[in-house]
Amino acid sequence: MTITHHPPEALLAGFATGALDEAERLVVGVHISACPRCSRFVQAIEQLAGKSLEEAPPTAMSAGALDLVMSGIHGPRPAGTVRLEAGRATLGGQDLPELLRSCRFGKRRLVAPGISMQPITLSGSAGSRAFLLQSAPGTRMLEHTHTGTELTCVLKGSFSHDGGYYGPGDFDYGDNEVDHRPVVGAEEPCLCLVAMTGNLRMNGLLGRLIGPFVRL
Amino acid sequence: MIAAIRAERVPFRRRVDTPRTDGSRLAVGASRKPSTKVEWADLIGRVASRRDQEAFKALFEHFAPRIKGLMLKLGCNADEAEEIAQGALIAIWRKADQFDPASTGAAAWIFTIARNLRIDSLRRTARAGRLGTDAELADSPDPAEPADILISRVENAVRVKAAIERLSAEQSKVIQLSFIEEQPHPEIASQLGIPLGTVKSRIRLAMNRLRELLDES
Numbered sequence: 001m002t003i004t005h006h007p008p009e010a011l012l013a014g015f016a017t018g019a020l021d022e023a024e025r026l027v028v029g030v031h032i033s034a035c036p037r038c039s040r041f042v043q044a045i046e047q048l049a050g051k052s053l054e055e056a057p058p059t060a061m062s063a064g065a066l067d068l069v070m071s072g073i074h075g076p077r078p079a080g081t082v083r084l085e086a087g088r089a090t091l092g093g094q095d096l097p098e099l100l101r102s103c104r105f106g107k108r109r110l111v112a113p114g115i116s117m118q119p120i121t122l123s124g125s126a127g128s129r130a131f132l133l134q135s136a137p138g139t140r141m142l143e144h145t146h147t148g149t150e151l152t153c154v155l156k157g158s159f160s161h162d163g164g165y166y167g168p169g170d171f172d173y174g175d176n177e178v179d180h181r182p183v184v185g186a187e188e189p190c191l192c193l194v195a196m197t198g199n200l201r202m203n204g205l206l207g208r209l210i211g212p213f214v215r216l
Numbered sequence: 217m218i219a220a221i222r223a224e225r226v227p228f229r230r231r232v233d234t235p236r237t238d239g240s241r242l243a244v245g246a247s248r249k250p251s252t253k254v255e256w257a258d259l260i261g262r263v264a265s266r267r268d269q270e271a272f273k274a275l276f277e278h279f280a281p282r283i284k285g286l287m288l289k290l291g292c293n294a295d296e297a298e299e300i301a302q303g304a305l306i307a308i309w310r311k312a313d314q315f316d317p318a319s320t321g322a323a324a325w326i327f328t329i330a331r332n333l334r335i336d337s338l339r340r341t342a343r344a345g346r347l348g349t350d351a352e353l354a355d356s357p358d359p360a361e362p363a364d365i366l367i368s369r370v371e372n373a374v375r376v377k378a379a380i381e382r383l384s385a386e387q388s389k390v391i392q393l394s395f396i397e398e399q400p401h402p403e404i405a406s407q408l409g410i411p412l413g414t415v416k417s418r419i420r421l422a423m424n425r426l427r428e429l430l431d432e433s
Contacts, residue, residue, distance in 0.1 A: 013395035018331040050324030058281035
């Protein structure tokens with residue numbers, strides 16, 4: 001897997017510091033797990049965050065905090081995180097990255113000819129939504145811009161737009177200044193993981209006509 | 217390439233700031249570092265191997281107030297910051313045997329513990345705002361932790377350490393201020409004593425330099 005498109009550094013740093021919302025963290029995390037270069041970057045930010053912690057202004061803990069902590073360490077351990085059994089991710093039974101295998105998926109549905117989406121159920125109500133998007137080979141997406149941001153990580157297949165060619169592991173960042181028209185590679189269907197804030201805005205007459213029906 | 221260009225446009229994420237009190241900076245000294253250099257990694261090792269409560273108390277004294285301070289800086293309110301700091305210390309006690317000094321620094325490891333608690337805390341807040349769907353989501357797994365595990369830390373550690381050491385003090389400071397402490401540009405300008413107009417290019421240069429060092433080392 002040759003990855004040529006990486007997330008902007010601000011997103012990688014946000015991943016390292018916990019500033020991303022759940023959907024964004026998922027997409028960036030999937031890229032990082034496939035990209036040694038970005039995982040090194042995240043680790044570097046964590047080391048620098050350690051410095052920030054060392055240099056942070058110490059703020060007095062509440063009275064009795066130490067006692068609470070000391071009784072906490074001797075108390076019962078909390079139940080571990082519940083791990084869901086693997087294989088819950090469907091979408092045609094395709095292999096999904098490890099990070100996605102424990103996700104909960106909603107119902108897959110067609111959103112436009114040749115394009116289906118399957119939402120991922122997240123626990124928070126925060127800004128962005130995550131979903132898998134599968135497009136048939138050769139699908140030409142409508143020219144669109146975004147009212148918010150769109151983070152995409154290619155899982156399988158490929159697409160191309162003004163920004164270049166995007167294959168497995170590649171990360172695409174779109175915001176309201178990007179006006180692009182992706183074309184899915186002809187070889188095989190393209191499966192992407194997407195986090196999106198705001199809505200897609202279809203450009204052109206056709207887009208305006210069908211826009212209201214294409215709800216992602 | 218594209219990412220590098222687009223990165224310029226990524227808006228800085230800013231949570232609603234709690235009002236900053238001018239006194240916050242004067243609090244330094246409330247918990248001063250011991251004069252001899254303490255090896256925090258050794259203390260964590262003593263907690264792991266001997267369940268050493270004295271070592272643990274020293275970790276508490278040093279790190280709990282700093283975790284609280286950093287969380288306040290990142291926009292947590294006082295209660296959340298206190299809770300995260302206490303929770304982080306309890307997690308240090310429980311996970312001490314998972315700390316590997318070959319793969320990370322003590323402070324960075326403690327930071328990631330606090331960070332994961334912050335993520336959980338944000339998620340709980342969000343979930344509480346969605347009454348009625350709680351039961352359905354009760355067993356949602358935590359995406360923060362698996363993502364951590366997927367990073368092959370030990371392999372990267374040497375390269376990462378070398379890169380950080382070669383980054384200039386000014387460059388690591390500017391990355392810390394902008395990307396970790398999420399300070400607004402005017403604040404960064406005043407802390408570094410540079411004109412506001414050059415903050416953006418300093419940040420960009422520092423980020424490019426870090427990428428470069430990580431790629432080559």
